[in-house]
Amino acid sequence: MTQHQRLLIIDFGSQVTQLIARRLRELNVYCEIHPYQSLDDAALRALAPQAVILSGGPDSVTRPGSPRAPQAVFEMGVPVFGICYGQQVMMAQLGGSVEAGHHAEYGRAFVTPAPGHSGDGIFAGLFAAGREEVWMSHGDRVTALAPGFEVIGTSPNAPFAMIADPARSFYAVQFHPEVHHTPNGRVMLENFVRMAGFTGDWTMAGYRDEAIRRIREQVGGGKVICGLSGGVDSSVAAVLIHEAIGDQLTCVFVDHGLLRQGEAEEVVAMFRDAYNIPLVHADESELFLGALEGVSDPEVKRKTIGRLFIDVFQKHAAEVGGAEYLAQGTLYPDVIESVSFTGGPSVTIKSHHNVGGLPEKMGLKLVEPLRELFKDEVRALGRELGLPEKFIGRHPFPGPGLAIRCPGEITREKLEILRQADAVFIDQIRRHGLYDEIWQAFVAILPVRTVGVMGDGRTYDFACALRAVTSVDGMTADYYPFSHAFLGETATRIINEVKGINRVTYDITSKPPGTIEWE
Ligand code: XMP
Numbered sequence: 001m002t003q004h005q006r007l008l009i010i011d012f013g014s015q016v017t018q019l020i021a022r023r024l025r026e027l028n029v030y031c032e033i034h035p036y037q038s039l040d041d042a043a044l045r046a047l048a049p050q051a052v053i054l055s056g057g058p059d060s061v062t063r064p065g066s067p068r069a070p071q072a073v074f075e076m077g078v079p080v081f082g083i084c085y086g087q088q089v090m091m092a093q094l095g096g097s098v099e100a101g102h103h104a105e106y107g108r109a110f111v112t113p114a115p116g117h118s119g120d121g122i123f124a125g126l127f128a129a130g131r132e133e134v135w136m137s138h139g140d141r142v143t144a145l146a147p148g149f150e151v152i153g154t155s156p157n158a159p160f161a162m163i164a165d166p167a168r169s170f171y172a173v174q175f176h177p178e179v180h181h182t183p184n185g186r187v188m189l190e191n192f193v194r195m196a197g198f199t200g201d202w203t204m205a206g207y208r209d210e211a212i213r214r215i216r217e218q219v220g221g222g223k224v225i226c227g228l229s230g231g232v233d234s235s236v237a238a239v240l241i242h243e244a245i246g247d248q249l250t251c252v253f254v255d256h257g258l259l260r261q262g263e264a265e266e267v268v269a270m271f272r273d274a275y276n277i278p279l280v281h282a283d284e285s286e287l288f289l290g291a292l293e294g295v296s297d298p299e300v301k302r303k304t305i306g307r308l309f310i311d312v313f314q315k316h317a318a319e320v321g322g323a324e325y326l327a328q329g330t331l332y333p334d335v336i337e338s339v340s341f342t343g344g345p346s347v348t349i350k351s352h353h354n355v356g357g358l359p360e361k362m363g364l365k366l367v368e369p370l371r372e373l374f375k376d377e378v379r380a381l382g383r384e385l386g387l388p389e390k391f392i393g394r395h396p397f398p399g400p401g402l403a404i405r406c407p408g409e410i411t412r413e414k415l416e417i418l419r420q421a422d423a424v425f426i427d428q429i430r431r432h433g434l435y436d437e438i439w440q441a442f443v444a445i446l447p448v449r450t451v452g453v454m455g456d457g458r459t460y461d462f463a464c465a466l467r468a469v470t471s472v473d474g475m476t477a478d479y480y481p482f483s484h485a486f487l488g489e490t491a492t493r494i495i496n497e498v499k500g501i502n503r504v505t506y507d508i509t510s511k512p513p514g515t516i517e518w519e
Helices: 017-026 041-047 085-094 185-195 204-219 232-248 263-274 285-292 298-319 332-341 375-384 401-405 412-431 484-497
Strands: 006-011 030-035 051-054 080-083 097-099 105-113 132-138 141-144 150-155 158-165 170-173 224-228 249-255 279-283 325-327 365-367 440-454 457-471 477-479 501-506
Touching (some): 006 017, 017 030, 017 185, 030 041, 051 085, 080 085, 085 097, 085 141, 085 170, 132 150, 204 232, 204 365, 204 375, 224 298, 232 249, 232 375, 249 263, 249 298, 263 279, 279 298, 285 298, 298 401, 412 440, 412 484, 440 501, 457 484, 484 501
Parallel strands (some): 006 030, 051 080, 080 170, 224 249, 224 325, 249 279, 325 365, 457 501
Antiparallel strands (some): 105 132, 105 150, 158 170, 440 457, 457 477
């Protein structure tokens, strides 16, 4: 358990709850997200938060049985900040009232100060331009304030857009200060944490020392194996653990036959040669591709791969001579999503095998030194550990690899075509100096053949889709606006250089409503 000052975010299932945590981490504040139903008064007191934020959520507080915060939140004497549904929960639990429906406000709105209020407390520094631009997303609204509260700001459809009970340090807003579309949202969150006494004690150098100490404490003289994928997360986890326990760590690199071109060679060279970390290169492609034969359902693909990964790890753990621990580069977003789909309030979109699919039978204990970190924090930790920039800057690559970029049935032929097309696309992106601007880029091979004409002949080959997105954390994403010249040149190169593809499309879907991967 961390020694830092802790802020608790109670999650009511908003799609943007994680952004609250990210904004706070940027302010060097340590925070944890817990789903509302995992907390009772006792659990809350055990967490001993120094402040609490209540997130937004999809429900209506007017519905009988809708989510509530443990009442102790309001009795612990700590500052509380309610956001959207969180505001409505505060009003419902503290004696105000909320009305359902007919007040929907989605997207941009402007909040003006209530008469006599120009903003102070967590609203200090706002309204410099006379009004604040905010991002709204609500159906219900507050219609009567709880005793002790006053109105600080109003919008056309939310008369109680900003409210405060300064005596108890309770604050609430109807909009979402955590999203980029509320330009001064960060100011409100910063005012809130400073007022709550947070000193900003969460830094990467401090985290590195603490993580090393914790790994030594957990593992003692035991042996650890670490699944290496070549991605940033498992690489940083491996180097960190190696720094903590040296040769007690053996890395296992599982080649499941679903890797990109040249990937296996690169990873092995980096870890064996550059870091001198003991490494087992397990070529298990026959096993994985055999098990995936005939499988086209995305979730079955993930579960199959997740299950086999564990089997392979167990086998190699035994070979390493009695390893007791398995290290994984699990990140905080994986943890939160997994909590959510095993009982949390937000809807499951995809299962991420590195947490949710772990079978109970697995005889290894987990070491997960990145469990508290977001992706950009992992990169910062990687730099702190001296990993080469080209490794830190690598685009994320999913555990199930090319399996989820091959919608429909996976065949060796399709995988080989996909590998070649992907290599051309990434080469194009690098040649044009765009790699670092793009968060993730890849090709998906589509389960459809199309007719083309090349030379004087008819072709009947696969179509593929290029995917490239910008994102901060993979939770939301936008397609990358390549020039038509770039797209045309890339399509020509792929069709000329890759036998088996005769049509190239560009995926211009953002997330949401799409996801980044095709499956
Ligand atoms: P989606 O497709 O959910 O992807 O928008 C968000 C990020 O997660 C990666 N991803 C996965 N990573 N196992 C993983 O380890 C998975 O099953 C998985 N599915 C998606 C995806 O590549 C993107 O970076």
